[in-house]
Amino acid sequence: MNAGQSASFRRLFDEVGPVDAVGIEERVAKYTTRSIKKSAKLWGLRTAVTMVDLTTLEGKDTPGKVASLCQKAVHPSDDPTVPPVAAVCVYPAMVRHARRALGPGAKVRIASVATAFPSGQTALVTRLAEVRRAVADGADEIDMVINRGAFLAGEFAKVQDEIAAVVAACGEATLKVILEVSELETYDKIRAASFLAMSVIRPGDFIKTSTGKTTLNATLGNNQVMLEAIRDFYLATGTAIAMKPAGGIRSAKQALQFLIAVKETLGDAWLNNKRYRFGASSLLNDLLRQIEKERTGAYQAPYYFSEAAESY
Amino acid sequence: MASLNTLPKFSARRPGRPAPELIFGDLWTYDPAPETADPKLKARYELFINGRFIAPKSGKYFNSINPANEQKLAEIALAGPAEVEAAYRAAQRAFDTTWGRMPGAERAKYLFRIARLLQDRAREFAVAETMDGGKPIKESRDFDVPMAAAHFFYHAGWADKLDYVAPGRRVAPLGVMGQVIPWNFPLLMCAWKLAPALAMGNCVVLKPAETTSITALKLAEIIQDADLPPGVVNIVTGAGETGAAVMGHRIPAKVAFTGSTEVGKIIMRSLAGTDKKMTMELGGKAANIIFDDAPLDQAVEGIINGIFFNQGHVCCAGSRLLVHEPVAGRVVAKLKQRMKVLRVGDPLDKNTDIGAINSKEQLTRITALVKSGVKEGAGLFQPACTLPAKGWYFPPTIFTGVSMSHRIAREEIFGPVLSILTFRTPEEAVEKANNTAYGLSAGVWTDKGSRILKMSTELKAGVVWANTYNKFDPTSPFGGYKESGFGREGGRQGLLDYCRLV
Numbered sequence: 001m002n003a004g005q006s007a008s009f010r011r012l013f014d015e016v017g018p019v020d021a022v023g024i025e026e027r028v029a030k031y032t033t034r035s036i037k038k039s040a041k042l043w044g045l046r047t048a049v050t051m052v053d054l055t056t057l058e059g060k061d062t063p064g065k066v067a068s069l070c071q072k073a074v075h076p077s078d079d080p081t082v083p084p085v086a087a088v089c090v091y092p093a094m095v096r097h098a099r100r101a102l103g104p105g106a107k108v109r110i111a112s113v114a115t116a117f118p119s120g121q122t123a124l125v126t127r128l129a130e131v132r133r134a135v136a137d138g139a140d141e142i143d144m145v146i147n148r149g150a151f152l153a154g155e156f157a158k159v160q161d162e163i164a165a166v167v168a169a170c171g172e173a174t175l176k177v178i179l180e181v182s183e184l185e186t187y188d189k190i191r192a193a194s195f196l197a198m199s200v201i202r203p204g205d206f207i208k209t210s211t212g213k214t215t216l217n218a219t220l221g222n223n224q225v226m227l228e229a230i231r232d233f234y235l236a237t238g239t240a241i242a243m244k245p246a247g248g249i250r251s252a253k254q255a256l257q258f259l260i261a262v263k264e265t266l267g268d269a270w271l272n273n274k275r276y277r278f279g280a281s282s283l284l285n286d287l288l289r290q291i292e293k294e295r296t297g298a299y300q301a302p303y304y305f306s307e308a309a310e311s312y
Numbered sequence: 313m314a315s316l317n318t319l320p321k322f323s324a325r326r327p328g329r330p331a332p333e334l335i336f337g338d339l340w341t342y343d344p345a346p347e348t349a350d351p352k353l354k355a356r357y358e359l360f361i362n363g364r365f366i367a368p369k370s371g372k373y374f375n376s377i378n379p380a381n382e383q384k385l386a387e388i389a390l391a392g393p394a395e396v397e398a399a400y401r402a403a404q405r406a407f408d409t410t411w412g413r414m415p416g417a418e419r420a421k422y423l424f425r426i427a428r429l430l431q432d433r434a435r436e437f438a439v440a441e442t443m444d445g446g447k448p449i450k451e452s453r454d455f456d457v458p459m460a461a462a463h464f465f466y467h468a469g470w471a472d473k474l475d476y477v478a479p480g481r482r483v484a485p486l487g488v489m490g491q492v493i494p495w496n497f498p499l500l501m502c503a504w505k506l507a508p509a510l511a512m513g514n515c516v517v518l519k520p521a522e523t524t525s526i527t528a529l530k531l532a533e534i535i536q537d538a539d540l541p542p543g544v545v546n547i548v549t550g551a552g553e554t555g556a557a558v559m560g561h562r563i564p565a566k567v568a569f570t571g572s573t574e575v576g577k578i579i580m581r582s583l584a585g586t587d588k589k590m591t592m593e594l595g596g597k598a599a600n601i602i603f604d605d606a607p608l609d610q611a612v613e614g615i616i617n618g619i620f621f622n623q624g625h626v627c628c629a630g631s632r633l634l635v636h637e638p639v640a641g642r643v644v645a646k647l648k649q650r651m652k653v654l655r656v657g658d659p660l661d662k663n664t665d666i667g668a669i670n671s672k673e674q675l676t677r678i679t680a681l682v683k684s685g686v687k688e689g690a691g692l693f694q695p696a697c698t699l700p701a702k703g704w705y706f707p708p709t710i711f712t713g714v715s716m717s718h719r720i721a722r723e724e725i726f727g728p729v730l731s732i733l734t735f736r737t738p739e740e741a742v743e744k745a746n747n748t749a750y751g752l753s754a755g756v757w758t759d760k761g762s763r764i765l766k767m768s769t770e771l772k773a774g775v776v777w778a779n780t781y782n783k784f785d786p787t788s789p790f791g792g793y794k795e796s797g798f799g800r801e802g803g804r805q806g807l808l809d810y811c812r813l814v
Binding site: 017018019020022023024026027033034035036037038039040041043044047228231234235237238240259263264266267268269271 | 335341611662
């Protein structure tokens with residue numbers, strides 16, 4: 001990167017400002033003391049169901065597994081009032097199987113992790129070809145990973161240009177940019193990377209915390225840093241970017257805490273699945289279990305809820 | 313592919329469009345979540361003298377009111393001169409016969425017992441504290457009660473290590489202490505006053521504030537349960553006259569007062585010429601200083617915590633915001649945004665951020681000062697919020713465009729009201745921060761470590777918080793400069809104020 005480029009990024013990072021880790025963690029600890037009861041709880045749980053990207057990302061994924069995942073996504077529960085989830089999230093090779101299972105124009109969308117997920121360590125042409133193929137196979141959404149190697153080496157222009165190239169390769173498909181926060185490590189970097197991505201993606205595209213393939217995934221802390229970045233970007237530019245925490249959100253209680261963060265940071269316009277998603281697999285059944293508990297007043301045994309995915 | 317030349321500066325908004333706004337509406341409203349633990353209140357509270365609860369000779373009682381709904385909670389005994397006399401005699405007897413002679417390791421056992429009993433009954437105490445004082449249950453539950461217990465634990469640990477309080481010297485207790493505490497942290501102030509005094513071997517006559525006596529008298533129940541020798545702690549309740557009797561009595565070797573600077577001065581005047589030791593923890597008008605390189609979102613959290621914690625009824629509240637001019641607009645905009653999601657209302661609701669104002673008098677005072685701010689031309693902002701119909705409430709309030717000569721920048725408001733001033737250079741920030749009769753606390757927000765150290769040496773304030781605000785710990789001494797008082801509470805320094813060196 002030449003001196004001019006590096007100066008221009010320094011200006012961007014100066015402008016977006018630093019993040020104090022202690023302060024962020026104190027802020028999010030307050031979300032966990034909110035007490036959500038009765039109808040507010042039910043609303044939160046049902047909304048969370050509609051925000052789930054039901055995910056399977058395993059080497060042993062088969063067309064059969066993906067078909068059962070799709071069935072679960074469309075009918076999460078025996079209770080017909082429970083809405084379908086937002087999307088299924090699969091590897092590129094499974095996209096066509098998912099499309100076959102769901103049918104064309106299905107309400108549940110198909111997301112695919114392209115760009116040499118989870119490391120992203122292949123040539124850009126290969127990654128772009130993967131994106132185009134996934135879209136051609138029927139993916140509605142592409143979850144890409146940023147080039148962390150370039151980011152940590154300070155090659156910010158390269159990171160950003162690659163994101164822009166994936167935007168172009170997506171065509172109509174929605175893009176989700178995975179920052180892989182655990183590899184960026186500091187909140188300052190997470191905030192900077194959020195702005196780097198947001199400046200080149202389209203309204204309605206997402207920034208996403210993690211692949212779910214590293215030790216630390218979505219936390220309330222890095223969720224908050226990214227929500228605040230989205231808020232600042234929106235207020236400055238008018239462009240509304242969506243958010244997807246992924247990995248590590250297993251319980252309904254956690255999901256409600258993430259939603260409280262959304263409500264109190266970005267407000268009502270982000271409390272829907274066009275602007276907020278959960279990348280998760282085991283979360284869904286806990287949400288269903290809690291919904292059933294609110295309905296009947298008693299917890300049901302786990303085997304009352306059908307299993308469809310067990311990764312993340 | 314976007315090249316750097318086309319890289320949009322993130323603050324560049326497309327022209328001709330309405331300014332984007334966030335909607336904090338009622339799409340997802342929280343259901344009421346009241347704390348339902350039983351506060352186990354008695355209909356009537358007596359005086360705690362010589363280990364027993366006794367009725368006042370005068371037969372007079374006054375009401376303790378719940379500021380959240382203006383309903384009577386209990387009747388509190390009014391102590392007259394006779395009861396104050398009895399309390400001091402009991403304390404002196406206890407000092408001479410039991411407590412003053414007891415080995416520190418033995419005293420520690422009692423203090424540990426008090427701390428544990430308080431933890432056992434934490435929820436009950438939190439609810440009582442909230443009902444009596446109006447503070448949100450999440451604060452009494454997560455701050456006041458655990459911190460009070462922590463003070464007893466900490467000082468219990470000191471009781472058998474007093475030889476290390478003043479290296480090279482031995483320490484001895486002073487005797488009987490007279491203590492008067494305020495209404496903003498009723499239980500916690502009891503702990504701040506009692507724990508170091510008792511650890512050092514002193515005996516105490518303590519008077520809580522008249523609007524918030526209940527948790528002090530509940531603590532007396534714990535003191536009884538802990539089997540503390542009679543007379544070691546005596547609690548007399550009443551208003552100003554009782555307080556004057558406690559402060560002006562001949563027996564105490566030391567008086568400790570926490571409250572307004574005005575009353576502190578009266579006490580100091582009345583005790584001038586006596587050989588009594590004194591510590592005073594009085595008012596404040598703290599500056600919270602935000603530099604342009606600060607982490608702004610966390611600074612905004614710190615501002616919120618600094619001024620709206622406990623409805624601003626905090627002597628060290630960050631009531632003057634000094635913000636660096638280049639970021640003033642952004643900080644105020646973020647602050648207003650953040651204030652929109654503060655929840656004002658029933659203190660017993662677990663989701664309430666700002667509770668009730670402690671008393672009608674205090675509400676009147678806050679209202680008058682806010683009116684003066686408007687009259688003097690400062691810009692008022694209050695977020696839209698519906699306050700409960702009954703009870704004493706005040707919405708979170710900020711004033712922009714405040715200068716050092718505004719009344720709201722000089723006088724302690726002791727309510728949820730923030731005055732915002734700007735500065736250009738670090739020197740100007742220090743000058744403005746120190747341009748006050750008070751000097752209890754200050755906050756500094758910057759990403760630059762060396763600036764924190766420089767500011768903290770130049771600010772005339774007993775506590776300087778860096779990139780945080782309102783942090784308390786039993787190990788950390790707390791106290792003021794100038795008219796914010798003298799003496800320290802907490803830590804080794806706090807213990808030194810409860811002993812003599814021999």
